[in-house]
Structure formats: C-alpha cells, structure tokens
Amino acid sequence: MLTLTELSVGMRFRPYIVRCDHALVQAYCSILGLTNPIYVDESAARDATLPGRIVPPGLAAVIARNAYLQDRAMPAGGVLTSHSLTIEKPLLVGEMAVAEAFVIARKQSRGREYVTLRCDIGGGQPASRRMSVELVVMWPPEMQ
Amino acid sequence: MRTWPQRMVEMPRLEFHPTQTMISAWAELTRDWNPLHTDPAYAASTRFGGTIAHGHLALAFINEWAMAWAGPRWSLGGRLIGIRFVAPIRPGRTYAISGLGLTDGSTAGAVLFAVVDIESGRECVVGRAELDRSRSHRPATHST
Numbered sequence: 001m002l003t004l005t006e007l008s009v010g011m012r013f014r015p016y017i018v019r020c021d022h023a024l025v026q027a028y029c030s031i032l033g034l035t036n037p038i039y040v041d042e043s044a045a046r047d048a049t050l051p052g053r054i055v056p057p058g059l060a061a062v063i064a065r066n067a068y069l070q071d072r073a074m075p076a077g078g079v080l081t082s083h084s085l086t087i088e089k090p091l092l093v094g095e096m097a098v099a100e101a102f103v104i105a106r107k108q109s110r111g112r113e114y115v116t117l118r119c120d121i122g123g124g125q126p127a128s129r130r131m132s133v134e135l136v137v138m139w140p141p142e143m144q
Numbered sequence: 145m146r147t148w149p150q151r152m153v154e155m156p157r158l159e160f161h162p163t164q165t166m167i168s169a170w171a172e173l174t175r176d177w178n179p180l181h182t183d184p185a186y187a188a189s190t191r192f193g194g195t196i197a198h199g200h201l202a203l204a205f206i207n208e209w210a211m212a213w214a215g216p217r218w219s220l221g222g223r224l225i226g227i228r229f230v231a232p233i234r235p236g237r238t239y240a241i242s243g244l245g246l247t248d249g250s251t252a253g254a255v256l257f258a259v260v261d262i263e264s265g266r267e268c269v270v271g272r273a274e275l276d277r278s279r280s281h282r283p284a285t286h287s288t
Binding site: 024027028031032033034036038045048049050054056057058059061062065066071073074076078079080081082083084085086087088089090 | 201
C-alpha cells in the first residue's frame with residue numbers, strides 16, 4: 001500500500017514501462033464498446049493522416065496511475081478529485097510507454113490531505129514525451 | 145446549475161451506460177481492484193452507498209467525446225484542463241457528455257464540457273477541453 005507518509009514533494013517514482021500492444025487496446029475498446037477504427041485498423045488510421053494505429057488517449061490516465069502506484073494498492077478512501085491531460089503526440093499501438101511520475105505538491109484542506117502528482121509519458125526508443133497527466137488525489141491517512 | 149458563457153455553439157454529445165460488468169472488467173484491465181468499484185456489499189457500507197466507476201473510466205469516455213469533437217487531431221494536440229469529479233458515476237445509469245464552445249474564431253479550440261446523469265440532470269464531471277490547432281493534423285509522420 002502506498003501511504004501518505006511516503007509522499008514528499010519532489011519525490012520521483014521509478015519509470016513504469018508498459019507495452020501498449022494490440023491486445024491491450026483491443027481489451028480497452030471491447031470493455032468500453034468503442035468502435036473508432038483508428039485504434040485497431042492500420043489503413044483507417046492512415047486515412048485519418050495518422051502515422052498508424054494509435055493508443056486511445058484515455059489510456060494515459062491508467063498509465064499515470066500505475067506509474068505512481070507501481071503495483072501497490074491505494075489506501076481505501078482515496079479519491080481522484082481533479083485531472084488534466086496534455087497530448088503532444090499519440091502513442092502508437094505496439095510501442096513501449098515509459099511513464100515517470102513525481103509528487104509536485106501537497107496541501108491540507110478541511111482536515112484532508114491532497115497530493116498533486118504529475119506523470120510524463122514517453123514512447124519510442126529512445127522515449128520522447130507524448131503526454132503529460134496532472135492529477136490531485138485526496139489521500140486518506142494511515143489507519144491507526 | 146452551470147451558467148454557460150454567451151456566444152457559444154453546441155458540440156457533439158456522447159452517451160454511455162456503465163454497468164457493474166463493465167466496471168469490474170475495467171478493474172481487471174487497469175489493475176485497480178479498489179472494492180469501492182468492485183464489491184457491492186463493501187461499497188454499500190461506504191458514504192457512496194454502492195459501487196461507483198473509476199475516475200479513469202469516466203476519463204476514457206471524455207477522451208472519446210473529445211475525439212468525436214476534434215477528430216484525430218485530438219491525439220496530436222488535445223488538452224483536458226481542470227477536470228473536477230463532483231459526483232460519482234454509478235453503474236446502471238446513463239450519462240451524457242456534451243459541451244459548448246465559443247464561436248469566436250480566436251478561441252474556437254476551447255470547449256467547456258460536463259458529464260451529466262441524464263435521469264437526474266446532475267453534473268458529475270466538469271472541465272475544459274482545448275485543441276492546440278498549431279500542432280494538429282500534421283502529415284502522417286511520427287519521428288521519435
């Protein structure tokens with residue numbers, strides 16, 4: 001479990017690396033019922049003047065979350081309160097996403113703790129930045 | 145109730161209907177097994193009174209709505225800014241994402257949007273989407 005006491009401003013997490021392969025994108029689309037062909041059909045993507053099938057941008061939020069949790073659990077009661085996303089270039093299906101998260105702020109309000117995290121997501125070899133995610137999480141205190 | 149700015153034009157609308165099956169499958173895909181999302185008995189004992197969808201599941205649909213608005217250009221220069229989660233997204237209900245954009249050409253790439261529970265009319269997620277037109281819709285090349 002990732003506890004509040006571990007989160008200090010400036011803290012950087014080790015890079016989280018995930019391959020955004022066809023199976024992942026297919027599962028994402030299937031669960032949500034998405035039918036946009038630019039995620040699964042190479043010719044449709046190129047017809048849309050994209051360089052190839054792209055990873056759905058919504059996956060960035062999931063990658064960012066995994067980049068700071070790193071297979072640890074979120075304490076019960078944690079709530080995502082705000083989110084921002086900047087897309088510079090798409091990730092392409094089959095590429096390796098490299099995500100680096102860090103803590104940029106902490107604050108208390110009405111007795112609650114809020115942690116602001118940023119995650120830069122790169123792709124390719126070497127990785128170049130494609131997207132940035134910034135989110136605020138209301139982080140529950142450790143259980144006594 | 146939100147007061148929308150003057151001189152706005154209506155944008156595309158996207159409806160989605162989260163189910164517990166969808167939310168549980170999403171938990172498996174994203175490795176986010178918080179019982180607030182997956183365990184109806186546990187969730188019923190919390191202040192939410194039942195399971196709720198993951199924040200990143202709502203973000204996935206918001207990105208699809210942005211794709212419907214901006215087309216593939218969204219993946220080349222889209223921004224979601226200041227998204228706030230103001231009420232939970234619950235299984236078994238139907239939600240609509242819609243927005244309004246300024247007609248003024250200088251700011252045509254900016255939209256205020258909301259995810260609304262159709263039955264109650266309650267806003268659940270609100271934010272702003274922008275499209276960086278200077279970066280959008282380049283030819284199909286993808287240097288790293």
